[in-house]
Amino acid sequence: MTDRIYLFDTTLRDGGQTQGVDFSVGDKTAIARALDALGIDYVEGGWPGANPTDEKFFADPPVLKHARLTAFGMTRRPGRSVDNDPGLAAVLGTKAPAACLVGKAWDFHVDVALGISRVENLRMIGESIAHAGKRGFEAMYDAEHFFDGYKANPAYALDCIKAAHDNGARWVVLCDTNGGTLPDEIERIVAAATKVVPGERLGIHCHNDTENAVANTLAAVRVGARQIQGTLNGLGERCGNANLISLIPTLMLKMGFKTGLAPDGLKQLTHVSRLLDELLNRAPNRHAAYVGESAFAHKGGLHASAVEKDPRTYEHIPPETVGNRRHIVVSDQSGRSNILARFRDIGIDIDPKNPKVNRLIELVKDREFDGYAYDGAEASFELLARRALQDVPEFFQLVSFRVIDERRINAKQQLITLSEATVKVRVREEQVMTVAEGNGPVNALDTALRKALVPVYPSLEEVRLVDYKVRILTPQDGTKAVTRVMIETADASGERWSTVGVSANVIDASYNALHDSITYKLLRGRSA
Secondary structure (H helix, E strand, O other), X not given: OOOXXXXXXXXXXOXXXXXXXXXXXXXXXXXXXXXXXXXXXXXXXXXXXXXXXXXXXXXXXXXXXXXXXXXXXXXXXXXXXXXXXXXXXXXXXXXXXXXXXXXXOOHHHHHHHHOOOHHHHHHHHHHHHHHHHHOOOEEEEEEEOHHHHHHHOHHHHHHHHHHHHHOOOOEEEEEEOOOOOOHHHHHHHHHHHOOOOOHHHEEEEEEXXXXXXXXXXXXXXXXXXXXXXXXXXXXXXXXXXXXXXXXXXXHHHHOOOXXXXXXXXXXXXXXXXXXXXHHOOOXXXXXXXXXXXXXXXXXXXXXXXXHHHOHHHOOOOOHHHHOOOOEEOOOOOOOHHHHHHHHXXXXXXXXXXXXXXXXXXXXXXXXXXXXXXXXXXXXXXXXXXXXXXXXXXXXXXXXXXXXXXXXXXXXXXXXXXXXXXXXXXXXXXXXXXXXXXXXXXXXXXXXXXXXXXXXXXXXXXXXXXXXXXXXXXXXXXXXXXXXXXXXXXXOOOOOEEEEEEEEOOXXXXXXXXXXXHHHHHHHHHHXX
């Protein structure tokens, strides 16, 4: 049995079925190129003829250097020949070198949904695969609901995949379409399938409805499947698909399999994972395995101390292997080792015996008691530390700000809410006043503040707020409750940083976080 695993990405089709996700042609092209550069073997571009976006994508597909672009479609329809089926013609009319055709593998669907004989379904599978092969395509068969079909009628489900294999399918893919199969079942059924179709030609396609898509995929690989299908970050309809970002390093680093990725390809995983989130305009999952911001974060003092001595104590792989990095976060559970490790990360050289270290530890604990949280706001912690060491210049001074919200009926008889902020700041001994409107009070305040500062600090032009969270810390106080605001900011280089502000006034808390965000950007620019 070969130790090579072939990677098949379905982000552009299955991922596009995610609620709230709507890929443009440009998005699809960018993702396909990123997958190709990563070393993915097959990139499923979508379903030609199904919608205008997929039509346009396949009309002018990106040139891929490593991956084989794959068109998805169905086996021929009942009552039609392979030469007279519009759907099949659309798939085989593309410039893609590979075609993946889905067909029924559950006798219940054949009997009820299609309403045809089971023999006719087998002919549809075999003739469609053979036709694709004759047209020069690398043909694959997605056995829809294979595991449900096997449980209901093992012999017929196996006949379906045999029909595809006997007619030249390069890959026969076993699909857990509703995500309801468990790992022990996957292992048993895939092992049975290898007696009909060699493992070197079997693939596995799992959905995540029981949170087992990754485990199910690995179970299939253990008993012989050699192609795995999945999506970036587990994107997909309902609960998603098997997460390739988790599967790839597990297969390579834990199980010793080879893939199309070069050793340096693994180092691109974190980048590719976050690239997808950036295209979708959503915050990355901080707790994602391997690539999340918190995947190699150490909060407790005991843990941090142990990691400092030997990272293998609490890290199952070196974070840089997958393009991530270690985080020694700071919180009220922190000890000296956390603080010193964080100092090293941000480039502060200080004697461990310096009394300022102890004072900073106490300051962090006091501020977190008041509601601050530095384990998720590392930029604010760095500023706190540097201020304690008197190492942060005052780039600007706030004189005052005022925010006004107006809710009214406009001339078009529409109910609207407008926010306006007035800011007075002192910059380099000169007082500046600016006014700006925004989509909400925080946006208005941010816009007015940067409007005042950009003429002096042009680098702030490229800064944008990418995430904003508010947490009520004292809900028992009702509308007088203390709030904590967490802001995530990014610049044109793709660097992200998080800051925190706390106040009984949510606008004041937001300003505190904005102030830290801007100061951090200016401080980094000064030291660059």
